[in-house]
Amino acid sequence: MGNEAPAVDPVVESTAADIAAMRIRGAAAIADAAAAALAIQAERSDAVTPGAFRTQLRVAARTLYETRPTAVSLPNALRYVLRGTDGDSVDELRSSTIDRAETFREDLEDAQTTLGKIGSNRLRDGDVVMTHCHSTDALACIEAALDDGKRIEAIVTETRPRKQGHITARELREWGVPVTLIVDNAARRYLDDADHVLVGADSIAADGGVINKIGTSGLAVNARERGVPVMVAAQTIKLHPGTMTGHTVAIEMRDETEVLTSSERSEITDLEDGDDGFTVENPAFDVTPPRHVDAIVTEHGQFPPESVVTLMRELFGETTTEPWET
Numbered sequence: 001m002g003n004e005a006p007a008v009d010p011v012v013e014s015t016a017a018d019i020a021a022m023r024i025r026g027a028a029a030i031a032d033a034a035a036a037a038l039a040i041q042a043e044r045s046d047a048v049t050p051g052a053f054r055t056q057l058r059v060a061a062r063t064l065y066e067t068r069p070t071a072v073s074l075p076n077a078l079r080y081v082l083r084g085t086d087g088d089s090v091d092e093l094r095s096s097t098i099d100r101a102e103t104f105r106e107d108l109e110d111a112q113t114t115l116g117k118i119g120s121n122r123l124r125d126g127d128v129v130m131t132h133c134h135s136t137d138a139l140a141c142i143e144a145a146l147d148d149g150k151r152i153e154a155i156v157t158e159t160r161p162r163k164q165g166h167i168t169a170r171e172l173r174e175w176g177v178p179v180t181l182i183v184d185n186a187a188r189r190y191l192d193d194a195d196h197v198l199v200g201a202d203s204i205a206a207d208g209g210v211i212n213k214i215g216t217s218g219l220a221v222n223a224r225e226r227g228v229p230v231m232v233a234a235q236t237i238k239l240h241p242g243t244m245t246g247h248t249v250a251i252e253m254r255d256e257t258e259v260l261t262s263s264e265r266s267e268i269t270d271l272e273d274g275d276d277g278f279t280v281e282n283p284a285f286d287v288t289p290p291r292h293v294d295a296i297v298t299e300h301g302q303f304p305p306e307s308v309v310t311l312m313r314e315l316f317g318e319t320t321t322e323p324w325e326t
């Protein structure tokens with residue numbers, strides 16, 4: 001009995017469920033929600049010994065970690081908070097965890113503001129920006145450019161299958177930015193009207209490869225062919241330390257119901273028992289090779305993708321076992 005994994009706070013469970021179902025989505029928002037959930041776990045912990053507190057926190061971190069595999073901001077957030085958990089008593093552990101989570105969340109917000117200012121330098125008055133999916137880091141660049149009085153227009157891809165382009169369009173319209181919404185397949189046609197492609201990232205690999213919403217790599221290849229620069233807005237929590245030691249970034253495969261309804265499926269297969277010869281694949285992300293990316297904009301400055309590894313080493317050092325695995 002004593003060896004059973006301790007129960008985690010219901011808020012941790014519900015945050016994990018919200019991340020998995022994408023009610024909380026976007027790499028930065030996921031990291032923020034995970035840190036907030038760990039703080040609540042710490043605050044409400046019923047552990048009576050430091051060992052029990054730490055075990056409970058590790059189980060909470062693992063619960064959050066197992067929700068979605070691609071955005072490295074999630075493990076980076078969990079690692080940051082857990083490594084700051086310090087003290088000899090439950091009370092000390094509790095308050096250090098809460099403080100650390102708060103610091104993380106504040107830094108996250110500050111980093112996005114700084115990144116936005118840096119990224120806005122690439123945008124000139126009157127520029128047209130093509131976006132893909134919904135990225136708060138990418139939008140921070142546009143917001144900063146607008147704050148500087150620049151007029152910006154946007155071409156927004158719908159971003160199948162979940163149409164997060166609609167979120168981008170709504171936000172840009174709230175800021176008064178003229179928006180043209182297009183289906184993903186129209187991107188190449190409209191690149192001639194764009195001065196930049198601006199996207200976010202879920203993970204950045206050590207070789208400068210950008211892991212972002214499915215369709216980004218095709219868009220970047222087309223942009224290169226059209227001579228339109230591709231700018232990736234990514235706070236340093238999107239840097240994937242594991243890729244420095246040869247790990248690849250797992251690409252999340254999501255449910256086929258995001259792509260087609262069951263009645264659409266049965267129109268295709270027309271078989272009550274299903275059809276073994278018909279498969280739907282729904283990868284949520286793809287990898288854009290560094291040669292198709294012009295700049296990665298972080299809160300520490302802009303980097304050619306190939307040089308991002310230097311920053312990665314500086315910030316993360318050598319990777320070790322994750323705290324929730326021990």
Ligand SMILES: O=P(O)(O)OC[C@H]1O[C@H](OP(=O)(O)O)[C@H](O)[C@@H]1O
Nearest residue numbers: 025026027028135136137200201213
């Ligand atoms: O952190 P921010 O810039 O907000 O978002 C970064 C990326 O996270 C999103 O993934 P999803 O919608 O969670 O699958 C998109 O791929 C977006 O570009």
